[in-house]
Amino acid sequence: MYDMLCPGCGHRTAMMLIDDIIKQKNIKEKTMLALDVACCSLLIDFVAYDSVMCAHGRVLDVTKGYKTMRKDNVVISYMGDGAAYSIGMEEMVHAARRNDDALVIVINNGLYSMTGGQITPTYIDTQNSNEYKGFLIENLLNGFEISYLARAALTDKENIDNAKKCLDKAFTKYMTTGGFNLVELLSPCPTNYRVTAQKAAEMINDSISKIYKIKEFVS
Numbered sequence: 001m002y003d004m005l006c007p008g009c010g011h012r013t014a015m016m017l018i019d020d021i022i023k024q025k026n027i028k029e030k031t032m033l034a035l036d037v038a039c040c041s042l043l044i045d046f047v048a049y050d051s052v053m054c055a056h057g058r059v060l061d062v063t064k065g066y067k068t069m070r071k072d073n074v075v076i077s078y079m080g081d082g083a084a085y086s087i088g089m090e091e092m093v094h095a096a097r098r099n100d101d102a103l104v105i106v107i108n109n110g111l112y113s114m115t116g117g118q119i120t121p122t123y124i125d126t127q128n129s130n131e132y133k134g135f136l137i138e139n140l141l142n143g144f145e146i147s148y149l150a151r152a153a154l155t156d157k158e159n160i161d162n163a164k165k166c167l168d169k170a171f172t173k174y175m176t177t178g179g180f181n182l183v184e185l186l187s188p189c190p191t192n193y194r195v196t197a198q199k200a201a202e203m204i205n206d207s208i209s210k211i212y213k214i215k216e217f218v219s
């Protein structure tokens with residue numbers, strides 16, 4: 001399943017959770033997955049529902065157009081943290097400000113992974129915290145009238161079960177009351193962390209999640 005991804009990659013876990021929810025809600029026929037480029041793009045050959053690959057950082061523009069024309073469809077905006085919080089930040093802020101009907105899933109591994117691990121705004125360096133403080137989406141969207149905002153981690157059973165609950169809630173709210181729904185998933189990238197899959201998950205549990213709180217911020 002999702003064999004193009006590296007062993008231990010969080011994208012695989014995220015997509016398996018999303019696939020489960022689509023199956024449980026029986027919405028495969030009306031789902032469209034919009035993917036950003038880079039490691040996200042590796043998923044496109046594996047999904048069993050409609051999908052489209054977008055220019056870097058432009059997923060929310062594509063999905064707004066799609067959702068405007070096909071109001072009954074479930075349109076997933078799937079991207080990495082570099083696309084969401086740097087290259088596509090303008091789209092993100094204004095989609096949230098308008099409380100657009102959007103189902104946004106952000107894979108946060110702190111890096112542009114496919115191109116070798118250049119840092120994104122979410123990167124933190126515990127050895128050099130003055131320079132690299134990270135970026136917290138909950139601070140930016142604080143006060144926005146959005147539908148749902150949560151962060152979860154794809155590291156161990158307890159965290160993955162919680163991630164599934166957050167994703168399921170975001171899907172449900174998006175499909176019933178609409179509005180802007182975002183789930184950020186702290187995601188291991190063992191290849192660019194240059195550690196084993198287990199160590200990458202431990203890094204998230206032991207240090208990264210201390211700054212990036214696992215929490216529902218808007219529910």
Ligand code: SF4
Pocket residue numbers: 004005006007008009010011039109113114188189190191192
């Ligand atoms: S480079 Fe990182 S994010 Fe990309 S597929 Fe490998 S583990 Fe996943």
